[in-house]
Amino acid sequence: MTGSGDRRPAEKLKPASGYSDRFLDFHTGESAGNMEHDRAVTAGVLEFLQQRKQGDKPFFLLAGFLTPHFPLIVPEPYWAHYQDKVPMPVILEGFLESLPLNYQHLRVGFHVENVPPDMVKKGRELYYGLTEWMDEQAGQVLRALAASEAANNTVVIYTADHGENMGEHGLWWKNALYDQAARVPLIVSWPARWPGGQRRAGACSLVDVVQTIADLGGAKAPPDWNGNSIVPWLQRPETPWKDRAVSEYYAHNIASGYAMIRSGHYKYVYHTAPDEQHPAQRELYDLQADPGEFQNLAGHPEEKALIEKLHATLVKELGEDAEKTERRCRADYAKGCGEPAKSKRRSSDGE
Numbered sequence: 001m002t003g004s005g006d007r008r009p010a011e012k013l014k015p016a017s018g019y020s021d022r023f024l025d026f027h028t029g030e031s032a033g034n035m036e037h038d039r040a041v042t043a044g045v046l047e048f049l050q051q052r053k054q055g056d057k058p059f060f061l062l063a064g065f066l067t068p069h070f071p072l073i074v075p076e077p078y079w080a081h082y083q084d085k086v087p088m089p090v091i092l093e094g095f096l097e098s099l100p101l102n103y104q105h106l107r108v109g110f111h112v113e114n115v116p117p118d119m120v121k122k123g124r125e126l127y128y129g130l131t132e133w134m135d136e137q138a139g140q141v142l143r144a145l146a147a148s149e150a151a152n153n154t155v156v157i158y159t160a161d162h163g164e165n166m167g168e169h170g171l172w173w174k175n176a177l178y179d180q181a182a183r184v185p186l187i188v189s190w191p192a193r194w195p196g197g198q199r200r201a202g203a204c205s206l207v208d209v210v211q212t213i214a215d216l217g218g219a220k221a222p223p224d225w226n227g228n229s230i231v232p233w234l235q236r237p238e239t240p241w242k243d244r245a246v247s248e249y250y251a252h253n254i255a256s257g258y259a260m261i262r263s264g265h266y267k268y269v270y271h272t273a274p275d276e277q278h279p280a281q282r283e284l285y286d287l288q289a290d291p292g293e294f295q296n297l298a299g300h301p302e303e304k305a306l307i308e309k310l311h312a313t314l315v316k317e318l319g320e321d322a323e324k325t326e327r328r329c330r331a332d333y334a335k336g337c338g339e340p341a342k343s344k345r346r347s348s349d350g351e
Helices: 021-025 033-051 076-080 101-109 117-146 206-216 231-235 301-318 322-334
Strands: 026-028 072-074 156-159 186-189 244-249 258-263 266-271 281-286
Touching: 021 026, 026 117, 033 072, 033 117, 072 076, 072 117, 076 117, 117 156, 156 206, 206 231, 244 301, 258 301, 258 322, 266 301, 281 301, 301 322
Parallel strands: 026 072
Antiparallel strands: 156 186, 244 258, 258 266, 266 281
């Protein structure tokens, strides 16, 4: 993840009163910018499929939906499906104080530290409802494809760019590398080649998806592309797979950039050093034993060898040490390549 921003002083962690204005867009409604965009996407895809004729050239079509994404506005019936049915986030006692420094800055910088419980509850319900709304848009596309002559010989790939923290770990939006934000769905369908109902449990990245699309289309990917095609793994579940994914964040509302590698059932996150007084921080989670990512094992002496191995693999995957990436990022900001993103806040007492 990259984008406009700056670096917050590491010690500047005093929360402001109130919460972000983004939470004012947690309500029901028939229309919002993201829904209108997605309705137009659906209409455009349906028109394209309806106009295709047998014998037309093969096609590549990207349907880029925005939902589910804030503003969390969705028609009332969709919210009603989930009202009082979505559990609240699990926040263990003392956990927020133990968050890595960068994640504490995300809470303060995005003004999410004082969100009222009823707003957290409704936001989570609305997000589920908006997800169902978006699934129905995708359903319209799939039904139109099923009615076309290309149905059996069209590869459909369903994925996303990020998740939503939804108050888990005290965070909202994306930006963090917990599974709620960094893990995304990946569904691949090709009826003419693969029977449905299969699952591959290993990890992969979107760079692997890009390589897969090139492979399926018979294209040769440029030599500087990262990732590996998963076609052989889709074809034969016993095919060896690297079971690895990488993600990075060097954008706004943090004290320093950070990078993550998921390898097998372990996740390792390296937070670069904000300054000389604040050293680098590390996270290590055993997702098999701790799927909620509450037990950071990075400080356990017995995990030292594993951390060193994962860090070396992360650097190799990134092509450079994260500290070097952070220095380049700061140099770009100093040149004015990214203006600080400002987040408004709304006082909880109406001020």
